[in-house]
Every structure is written in C-alpha cells, then in structure tokens.
Amino acid sequence: MSESRVRRAEIAIEQTHVDRVYARLAELRAQAEAMRARGYELGRGAQREAVFEQASMLYERDMMVFHANQTLQTLDAEYEGLVFGRLDHVDSETVHVGRLGIRDAEFNNLVTDWRAPAAAAFYQATAEEPMNVVRRRVIRCSGQSVLDIDDDVLMPEAVPDDMNVVGQGALMAALGRARGEMMRDIVATIQKEQDEVIRAPWRGVTEIIGGPGTGKTAVALHRAAYLLYRYRRRLGGSGVLVVGPSGIFTNYISRVLPSMGETNVELRSLGQVLDGLDATEHDPAPLAAIKGSLRMRKVLSKALRETPPDAPTEMKIVYRGEVIKLDSKELNRVRRKVHANGAPPNRSRVRAAETLLEALADKAESYARADGREFDRARLITDLGERIDFHRFLVVWWPVLYPAQVLRWLGDERRLARVARNVLSPEEITLLAESLRDRDREWTVEDIPLLDELRVLLGPPPKRRRKREPEPEQPHEGQRRPDHYDEYAHIVVDEAQDLSPMQWRMVGRRGKYASWTVVGDPVQSSWPDPEEAANARDQAFGPRAPRRRYTLRTNYRNSSEIFELAARVVSGHAKPDELPRAVRATGVTPEIRRVDPDSRETATQVAAKELLEAVEGTVGVICAMDRVPEVRRWVAGHGDERLKVVGSLDSKGLEYDAVVLVEPTELITESLTGRRVLYVALTRATQKLTVLASDDDWLAPSE
Numbered sequence: 001m002s003e004s005r006v007r008r009a010e011i012a013i014e015q016t017h018v019d020r021v022y023a024r025l026a027e028l029r030a031q032a033e034a035m036r037a038r039g040y041e042l043g044r045g046a047q048r049e050a051v052f053e054q055a056s057m058l059y060e061r062d063m064m065v066f067h068a069n070q071t072l073q074t075l076d077a078e079y080e081g082l083v084f085g086r087l088d089h090v091d092s093e094t095v096h097v098g099r100l101g102i103r104d105a106e107f108n109n110l111v112t113d114w115r116a117p118a119a120a121a122f123y124q125a126t127a128e129e130p131m132n133v134v135r136r137r138v139i140r141c142s143g144q145s146v147l148d149i150d151d152d153v154l155m156p157e158a159v160p161d162d163m164n165v166v167g168q169g170a171l172m173a174a175l176g177r178a179r180g181e182m183m184r185d186i187v188a189t190i191q192k193e194q195d196e197v198i199r200a201p202w203r204g205v206t207e208i209i210g211g212p213g214t215g216k217t218a219v220a221l222h223r224a225a226y227l228l229y230r231y232r233r234r235l236g237g238s239g240v241l242v243v244g245p246s247g248i249f250t251n252y253i254s255r256v257l258p259s260m261g262e263t264n265v266e267l268r269s270l271g272q273v274l275d276g277l278d279a280t281e282h283d284p285a286p287l288a289a290i291k292g293s294l295r296m297r298k299v300l301s302k303a304l305r306e307t308p309p310d311a312p313t314e315m316k317i318v319y320r321g322e323v324i325k326l327d328s329k330e331l332n333r334v335r336r337k338v339h340a341n342g343a344p345p346n347r348s349r350v351r352a353a354e355t356l357l358e359a360l361a362d363k364a365e366s367y368a369r370a371d372g373r374e375f376d377r378a379r380l381i382t383d384l385g386e387r388i389d390f391h392r393f394l395v396v397w398w399p400v401l402y403p404a405q406v407l408r409w410l411g412d413e414r415r416l417a418r419v420a421r422n423v424l425s426p427e428e429i430t431l432l433a434e435s436l437r438d439r440d441r442e443w444t445v446e447d448i449p450l451l452d453e454l455r456v457l458l459g460p461p462p463k464r465r466r467k468r469e470p471e472p473e474q475p476h477e478g479q480r481r482p483d484h485y486d487e488y489a490h491i492v493v494d495e496a497q498d499l500s501p502m503q504w505r506m507v508g509r510r511g512k513y514a515s516w517t518v519v520g521d522p523v524q525s526s527w528p529d530p531e532e533a534a535n536a537r538d539q540a541f542g543p544r545a546p547r548r549r550y551t552l553r554t555n556y557r558n559s560s561e562i563f564e565l566a567a568r569v570v571s572g573h574a575k576p577d578e579l580p581r582a583v584r585a586t587g588v589t590p591e592i593r594r595v596d597p598d599s600r601e602t603a604t605q606v607a608a609k610e611l612l613e614a615v616e617g618t619v620g621v622i623c624a625m626d627r628v629p630e631v632r633r634w635v636a637g638h639g640d641e642r643l644k645v646v647g648s649l650d651s652k653g654l655e656y657d658a659v660v661l662v663e664p665t666e667l668i669t670e671s672l673t674g675r676r677v678l679y680v681a682l683t684r685a686t687q688k689l690t691v692l693a694s695d696d697d698w699l700a701p702s703e
Contacts, residue, residue, distance in 0.1 A: 007149070007166045014139050015146045017096060018083050021110050022144050024102055025082070081141035083111055085122045088135040090158050097122045115229040123195035130154035135163060190222065191215075197550045198223045202231055202490065204546030205516045211523060211580035212566070212683030213557025217653055220492050220519045221256045227490060228262055238489035239481065240265045241514075243273060243507055245495040246445075247280055248646060249653045266488075270499070271445040273506055274452045275483045282625055282649055283446045285672045287435055289528055290428050291446040292500025294536060300453055302419035304406055305339045307332065309415075311397050317360065317390060319380060324364050326356075331397070334359050338398075344459025345401055352398040357381045357390075400461045403454035407447070411437030449502035455484065456509070488514050495652050496520035498527055501536035508540025516541060523574040524680050526649065528672040555580035555683075557655055561589045562689050566682035569664075569698065570675050590689040597694050601634045604662055607690045608635050608643060611658035615687055620656035621645045622681045624666035631662060648677050651684055659685035664698040 085097035101113035112119045125131040131154075138150045151165045159165070190198065197219050200206050206223070210216040224240050242257075242265060244250045250267045257265050271279030283291065290296070307313075313328040326334070338352045339345070361377050368375035384390050410416045413433035420429050435441075443451070491511040493499065497520035499507070518537075527533050541547075555563055563582040570579075595603040604621065611619045619640075623631045625647035632645045646654065648667045664678050671677040678698060682689070 003166065006164050010149055010164055010166055011146050014083075014086070014137075014149060017110075018139075018141065018144060018146055020104075021083055021096075021098070021102055024104055024110055027105075028102070081139070083141065084139050085114075085119075086135075086137040086139060087119075087121055087125075087133050088137070088163065090132050090134055090155065095119070113229060115226045120195070120199065123190045123198075124192055125154055126192060127154050134158045134160075135165065190219075191554070193550075193552060193554070194219045194222075197552070198226050200548060200550070202227050202235070202515050204548065205518060205541050207547065207549040208517065208519045208552065209521065209549060210519075210552030211521050211555060211578070212563070212680070213555035213582070213655075214552035214580050215556055216519045216521075216552055217253065217494055218256065219552070220494060220517050221253060223517050224265060224490065224492055225257055225262045228265070235489040236264070238487050238513070239485075240490045240492070241488045241510055242267045242492040243494065244269050245498060245652045246650045247271065247278070248650045249494070252654055269445075270503055271448055273510070274448050274455070277443060277448060277451070279443045279445045279448050281442060281444050282647075283435065283444045284626075285526075285670060287431055288446045288500070289672060290424065290432055291450060292502050292527070293529075294501045294505075294532060295423050296450060296502055297453065297505075298423050299410075299416075299420045300406075300450065300457060303410055303415075304345055304401065304454065304457055305335070306409070306415060306419060307335060308399055308401070309409060309412075311399070312393065315356075315360075315393055315397070317384065317387070317393070319364065319384060322364070322367065324360050324367070326359055326363060330359060330363075335398075344457060345398075346459035346461050348459075349394070349398055353385070353391075353394055356394065356397075357385055360384060401458050402461065403451040403458060404443075406454050406458065407450055408436060408439060411439075413437075446500070449500070449506040452506045452509070453502065484509075486510050486512050490515050490517070492517045492519070494519045495524075496537070497522050497525040497530075498652070499533060499537070500527055501529075501532050504533060504536035504540045508536075511540065516545070523570060523578050524652070524676055526671055526673050526677055553580050555582040556584070557686050558582050558683055559584055559586040559588065559687065561586060562685055563683065565590050565689070566679050569682060570679035573676055573679075586687065588688060590691060592691045592693065592699075594696075595692050595694055600662070600692065600694070603692050604631060604634050604660060605637070607660045607692060608638060611660060611688055611690065612638065612640055612643060615657035617657035618642045618644060619658045619660070620651065620654065620684055621660045621662065622648060622651050622667075622684065623662040624670045625649055626670065627662065627666065648681050651681055655684055655686055657686055658688035659690070661689065661691045664691060664693055665695055668698055 082100070083096055083098040087095040087097065089095070095109070095118060096111050097114050097119045098111035099114065100111070101109070101116060102111040104110055114122070121131040121133050122136060125133045125136060134153070134155045136152045136154060138152075139146060140148045140150070149166060153159060153165055194215055197206065197208055200223070208216045208220055221242070224242065228235055228240060242250075242253075244253065244267065247269045250269045250272075254267060257263070271277070282288065313331065315326040315331060317324050334352075334355050338348055338355050341348065341351055343351065358381070361380050364380055365375050365377060410419070411433055413430060416433045416436075417426075417429050420432075424432065435444075486509050488510055491507065491514045493507060493516065496518045522530065558566070560582040563580075567574075567579050593603060593607070608619060608621055619642055621631055621635060621643065623645070628645060628647045635643060635645060644656070648670070659681075661681055664681070667678045667681055668674040675698075682691075
C-alpha cells in the first residue's frame with residue numbers, strides 16, 4: 001500500500017474516533033442543559049413549600065444550576081482540535097489525548113485530559129525513556145475534521161506487524177503555521193523540557209527563564225491550566241491571577257486558557273492591577289525610573305503626613321464665653337502626634353478628634369490658670385466633643401484622603417521638595433512634579449503602583465451605608481471578588497524582568513498566600529537596577545518560599561537567520577549561554593534598508609505592503625513608543641486587520657509572521673537599557689524581518 005493510501009486510511013481511523021468524541025460531547029451538553037432546566041424548576045417549586053423545605057430546595061437548586069453551568073462552560077469552550085494525540089502502548093492499550101477528559105456512557109475513556117498523569121507520556125516519553133509507548137501520534141484537526149497525522153516511533157522493536165507509521169515533523173509543521181491575532185495553546189506540541197516545567201510542584205516559586213521564542217509564556221499559561229486541573233480544590237476557589245506587561249499582551253494571550261477549558265483565571269496588565277483603573281500609556285524612561293524606585297515609598301509616606309492644601313491653618317471655638325484658639329504651629333503639632341501613632345490616616349479620625357480636644361483642653365487650662373479660675377478638663381472635652389462646630393472643623397482639617405488626591409498634591413513642586421528632601425535629587429523632583437501637575441493627564445502604567453501604595457498607606461475610606469438589595473431570582477456562578485483582592489492561590493507574572501520594585505510591591509500584595517510562576521529573561525530587561533527589583537521581588541514571594549528554576553534554551557519562534565541579527569545586537573549584554581538556540585532555518589535573511597528621514601513614511605508603507613503580500617498571518621510594525629501615533633497614521637491606508645503597530649515596550653511577549661522595524665536607534669536611545677529593548681523588537685518575527693534605519697549606529701558592536 002502506498003504511503004498516501006496508508007495516511008488516508010489512518011486519518012479515517014482517527015476521524016471515526018473523533019466523531020465518537022463529538023457525538024458524546026453533544027450528549028453531555030444536552031444532559032447539562034437538562035440538569036440546569038431541572039434546577040430552575042426546583043426553584044419555582046420551592047416558592048410553594050414550607051419555609052424549611054423551601055430553603056433546602058433552593059440550596060439544591062443553586063447547586064444543581066451551578067454545576068450544570070460549570071459543565072456547560074467547560075463543554076462550550078472554543079476547542080481548536082479537541083483530540084490532538086494518541087499513545088499506543090506495548091500492552092496494546094490505546095490512549096487518546098485531548099483538551100479535556102471525556103468518557104462514554106459506559107465510563108470507558110474516549111479522551112484523556114492532557115493534564116492527567118495518564119497523558120504525561122505524550123510529552124515526556126523519548127526513545128531513551130519510552131515509558132512503555134510504542135507509537136506517539138499527533139493528530140491535527142480543524143473543528144471536527146482530522147486534517148493530518150504525524151507519528152513518532154519510540155520502541156521500534158515492539159512495533160506490531162499491523163501498526164502503520166506515517167508522517168514526520170509535527171513540531172516544525174506547527175511552527176510554520178501563520179500567526180493570528182491571538183496566541184494559540186501548544187498542548188499538541190509541548191516538548192519534554194517544557195512539560196517538566198508545566199508539571200512542577202505547585203508550592204513556592206517556579207521561575208521560568210528563557211530567551212525569545214522559547215515558549216515560556218505558553219508554558220506558564222499551560223502550567224496554570226495544569227495546576228487548576230491537578231489541584232482544583234486548593235486553587236480554584238481562591239483563584240489564579242495572570243499579570244502581563246500590557247493590555248495588548250493580555251488580549252493576545254486571552255484565548256489560551258479558555259481553549260483548555262479554564263475560564264475563571266483573571267488576566268490583568270500592569271496598568272490594570274489596581275481595581276478601577278486601566279492605564280495604557282508609559283512615562284519616558286528617566287521618569288519611569290523615578291516612579292518605580294523604592295525611594296518613592298519614603299516620598300509617599302511623608303506626603304500623606306503633610307497638611308492637606310485646603311485644610312484650615314487656625315482653629316477658634318467659643319466655650320462658655322471664652323475663645324479658645326489653636327494657631328498653625330499648634331495644629332501641626334497635633335497632626336504630627338496623631339501620625340506618630342502609626343495608623344493609616346483614614347482610620348485615625350477618632351484619634352485626631354481626641355488629640356485635638358486634648359490640645360483645646362490644654363489651651364483652656366492655661367487660660368484658667370492665668371486668671372486663677374478653676375477648670376474642669378473632663379467637662380470641656382465632653383462638651384466640645386458633642387458640638388457640631390467642632391465636628392465640622394474636624395471634617396475639613398482631617399478629611400478622608402484618596403490616593404489620586406494625594407498623588408496630585410505632589411504636582412506642587414514646593415510640597416514635593418519638602419517630602420522628597422534627601423530622597424530625590426532636585427532634577428528628579430522637578431521632573432516628577434511636572435508629570436503630576438497636569439490634572440487632565442491620564443494616569444500612566446508607572447503611576448498605578450504609586451496609587452496602590454497610597455491606598456494601603458491611607459487605609460480604606462469609611463464605607464457608606466447602602467440599602468440592601470434583594471437577592472437575584474436566579475443563581476449566578478460564584479461571587480464577585482472584593483476590590484483589591486489579596487488572597488489569590490496562584491499568581492503568574494510574565495516578563496518579570498521588567499517589573500520595577502514598586503510594581504513588585506503592588507503585585508505582591510495580591511499574593512499574600514499565593515504560590516508563584518514567574519516568567520522572564522534577564523537579557524530582555526528594561527529596568528535599570530536589577531538588584532533593587534530582585535530585592536522587592538523576594539519580598540513579594542516571602543522569605544521562606546521554596547524556589548525552583550527552569551531554563552528553556554530552544555528558540556522555536558525565530559528563524560536562525562533572524563535570531564542571528566538579534567544576537568549580534570545584544571552580544572555585549574549577554575553571555576553566549578544566556579541566549580537560546582534557534583532551531584529553524586528558512587534561508588530568508590533579514591532585510592536592512594537605509595532610509596532618509598524624509599522618506600521614512602513612504603518606506604514604512606512600502607515595507608508593510610510587501611510583507612502583507614508575502615505572509616498569510618500578521619505583520620507587526622514596531623517603533624519607538626513616542627512614534628506610535630505617527631506610524632499608525634502612516635499605515636492607516638492599508639486597511640488590513642492583519643497589520644498592527646506597536647511601541648517597543650508593548651511588543652514584549654508578542655509575535656508576528658513578519659515585522660517592519662522602524663528606526664532601531666530610536667529604540668536604543670528611548671530606553672535606559674538600550675540594546676536590550678531593541679533585542680526584544682528584533683525577535684518578534686517568525687518568518688520575515690525588514691529593518692528601516694537612517695543610520696548604522698544600532699549595528700555597531702555592543703559595549
């Protein structure tokens with residue numbers, strides 16, 4: 001039988017099995033829908049029963065509907081190839097591997113979840129350690145149709161006479177596929193070194209170090225899915241948080257976990273970690289370095305102890321015909337005394353009232369002594385403490401403070417100079433005050449940790465009493481987590497090498513009881529003081545958290561021709577063993593075009609058009625952060641949704657079939673870490689790279 005006929009016959013065999021799986025999936029979905037309908041019927045019946053029976057039936061209804069909805073949520077996930085693998089063992093047992101486990105009506109296994117122990121051999125078995133696997137088959141599907149198969153024989157001596165073996169190169173075929181706007185899961189092509197990381201113990205801190213294209217982000221997401229599957233009771237209730245560098249990035253990875261049936265993981269960019277805010281703009285590198293430094297903790301701590309700009313500087317109150325007066329120095333002394341107690345200001349109003357009354361009593365007592373009068377201190381404190389005019393003064397003198405309000409105060413350079421003396425340089429004070437002075441200015445990504453720090457330092461504002469709302473008639477799937485939730489069971493941090501110390505403090509607050517998966521590459525770091533960031537990171541993890549580190553060394557994304565250029569640019573900042581090895585050669589070298597500044601726009605348009613015609617997937621145009629709006633105008637006329645314009649910092653973690661890189665020297669000069677940022681931009685392309693440069697400085701040997 002010819003090879004093509006064998007392939008068609010084997011594909012037909014797998015198609016028969018896939019058809020059984022989807023038929024069973026439809027049965028399970030119908031059963032879940034019937035269970036949900038039965039739950040709602042129970043709820044309507046409960047309204048007619050006695051109180052005790054009603055409560056019991058409503059609970060039964062809630063649980064029934066909840067479990068039915070969870071089942072439907074899992075079954076309705078957008079699976080791209082529900083079945084993707086098969087294992088044939090020596091004992092003739094066959095195991096099909098897929099995105100979730102499915103059994104038939106007799107509880108026979110149709111598909112084994114890729115995270116289950118029985119599926120581990122699909123990723124871990126090798127010719128040296130076959131784990132009793134004779135043949136490993138990768139099944140490539142589109143929807144419910146089997147398109148192709150690819151076999152790997154691990155035990156040639158055990159292959160039975162009737163076993164057919166077809167195809168080769170499943171991984172390389174997958175790497176050559178066109179990229180879309182969303183990252184795909186890699187469950188069908190996980191490699192052994194990646195699988196070891198995915199299945200590592202959940203406790204403590206798991207660090208994944210790897211260069212561009214090593215799949216570290218995908219591995220971290222698949223690890224989150226594996227941990228939720230393996231330790232559902234421990235992690236599912238408290239939840240998993242994934243923190244990425246930008247909104248563009250979190251949108252890019254947003255379909256990976258749902259494609260594996262995990263929809264309850266929370267994805268946030270660094271600009272979204274603080275509830276209620278969504279910052280997307282970045283500060284220039286020198287300003288970002290100030291805001292990200294731990295020195296800002298001292299500045300903010302002093303800032304909230306300052307007298308509010310609108311607070312009265314003098315207090316006068318009449319008591320029994322006598323005016324008692326406290327001047328600004330005396331009020332400041334009272335304020336310092338209250339702050340010395342160490343409690344957050346928003347929790348100190350009672351303490352402020354007591355201290356202020358004591359100061360008024362001291363002043364009144366001094367008046368009485370001077371006149372030779374008797375003085376009842378307790379009576380004065382009681383009387384004034386009940387006076388409406390005293391409480392009106394207290395409200396404006398010790399107001400409820402909000403993080404945005406306090407941070408805006410530092411736009412006053414004189415105020416900032418007072419609280420930042422001996423902490424920031426005069427130049428840094430001027431730069432920081434200027435950035436905070438504009439009240440119409442949106443908060444930047446670097447402002448968010450400062451606001452979060454102030455939130456904790458200030459304490460929560462008093463809660464307003466609200467009318468109790470009636471319970472919803474129909475149950476819902478879980479409760480909304482409270483604002484500033486800090487009890488996540490597991491936190492994934494991607495592009496961790498870029499987090500500033502203040503950002504580490506912000507993320508660390510969300511993981512008081514968490515285990516961690518931390519993904520990064522020191523060579524790509526855009527933070528200028530790695531040691532300061534490392535100390536803040538260690539504080540976030542906790543001193544006793546066990547650590548394990550894995551290094552991924554194979555670059556699956558870039559062609560060797562593209563990565564050779566990127567490695568040359570960053571050579572002075574990385575040792576050879578810190579760079580991954582690109583395993584795929586295409587014979588297509590990057591194209592470097594010299595352009596004049598006056599022809600930059602036309603050159604970008606031409607290059608983008610050429611790459612759109614050359615590749616089936618996405619094309620990225622990468623430029624310096626401050627040039628993004630301009631470049632977007634340049635290429636707006638193409639009208640192709642596959643074309644994306646991103647700044648250097650926002651390109652982290654993304655990949656495109658082809659990339660146009662505009663003015664690489666600008667990427668070096670805009671960042672405090674220079675060539676490391678350029679290295680990131682040069683490693684986003686999988687197939688083609690065109691560089692438009694008006695100079696050759698970026699190609700000079702790195703020092």
